[in-house]
Amino acid sequence: MDYLLGIIIFLFGTIIGSFLNVVIFRFNTQRGLGGRSACANCNKKLEAHELIPVVSYILQGGKCKKCKSKISVQYPIVELLSGLIFALLFYKLHYVLALSPANFAFMIVYYAYLMSILLVIAVYDAKHKIIPNSLSYLFSFVAFLGLFFITSHGFSPHLPTLGQILSGPFLATPFVLIFLLSQGKWMGLGDGKLALGIGFMLGLSHGIASILLAFWSGAIISIFILLSRARGYNMNSEIPFAPFMIFGLMIAFFFSIDLGTIAGWFIL
Ligand SMILES: [Zn+2]
Structure with a gap:
């Protein structure tokens, strides 16, 4: 039961990670945080299944489906790190859950x-x-x-x-x-x-x-x-x-x- 909650929190962390990627890319630019993510090269809007953390990067071989330009490896790395941090937090604070x-x-x-x-x-x-x-x-x-x-x-x-x-x-x-x-x-x-x-x-x-x-x-x-x-x-x-x-x-x-x-x- 506990490890199931841990996995859910890990997955939630990867979703937060993909949001943090957007924050990192758009920080100090004129773009706000709203709006669909798009390929940095050809501007193709990402479809829903292309927004799945880590998995979509691997399935697409790290390339944009339309123009084949490389997608920054920052995306999956930040998503994985974020998932890992969330999972570690879960285990670190686990004892409070019982209280x-x-x-x-x-x-x-x-x-x-x-x-x-x-x-x-x-x-x-x-x-x-x-x-x-x-x-x-x-x-x-x-x-x-x-x-x-x-x-x-x-x-x-x-x-x-x-x-x-x-x-x-x-x-x-x-x-x-x-x-x-x-x-x-x-x-x-x-x-x-x-x-x-x-x-x-x-x-x-x-x-x-x-x-x-x-x-x-x-x-x-x-x-x-x-x-x-x-x-x-x-x-x-x-x-x-x-x-x-x-x-x-x-x-x-x-x-x-x-x-x-x-x-x-x-x-x-
Ligand atoms: Zn593209």
């Missing part, structure tokens, strides 16, 4: 909303090498609000501790300092704004762990990219950092990794 279905519903909608903003930021930064201010502010604001409403048992209005409130600014400070010292060369200010929200969302210990995970995964991937010289990357290439910060956040959040966990890895 109160209403609280579970509130929690999963809240975190799914935060995660959706983060997925859009990650993909947008990977593509355009910039984090839109409106998205990082929205993320930080929603994460900050959560301090007043979210407990580990679900919805319960309360006043956050000073430590929780300071976690955001504390996590953002090193990024702002790096930005100022390097005059924006090593790191954009957008990463600092993102770190603010991560601090609010995860708290200090999990937040610092997520940033460590971000730097390590970023370093590993950068070395791979440089060695493979893929797509003309070189030492001077700017590699967007938000996808790694968001990857670190997801790992720290879903697998409950905090500073203590990481310290444990190094103490034998």
Whole structure:
């Protein structure tokens, strides 16, 4: 029964993912979010069965049916990631379902909303090498609000501790300092704004762990990219950092990794 609900939530996540694709493609363009999706090349409107997440991409061999131009692999990747995130949320919050279905519903909608903003930021930064201010502010604001409403048992209005409130600014400070010292060369200010929200969302210990995970995964991937010289990357290439910060956040959040966990890895 439970795994059935998990599969339904995964499938629902892929549908949200295809909506997030539209948000990513149309963000900062004149187009609104309404209207049928169409081929970016020949403008052929997509029919209903071509809108099925992931499946339609595979069935069409990644090509537009009419003009045969390649469809961006971003579509199925974002749909799958979104489905995966929703499924992980279901398992992470599963214990709340046993306590109160209403609280579970509130929690999963809240975190799914935060995660959706983060997925859009990650993909947008990977593509355009910039984090839109409106998205990082929205993320930080929603994460900050959560301090007043979210407990580990679900919805319960309360006043956050000073430590929780300071976690955001504390996590953002090193990024702002790096930005100022390097005059924006090593790191954009957008990463600092993102770190603010991560601090609010995860708290200090999990937040610092997520940033460590971000730097390590970023370093590993950068070395791979440089060695493979893929797509003309070189030492001077700017590699967007938000996808790694968001990857670190997801790992720290879903697998409950905090500073203590990481310290444990190094103490034998
Ligand atoms: Zn086409």
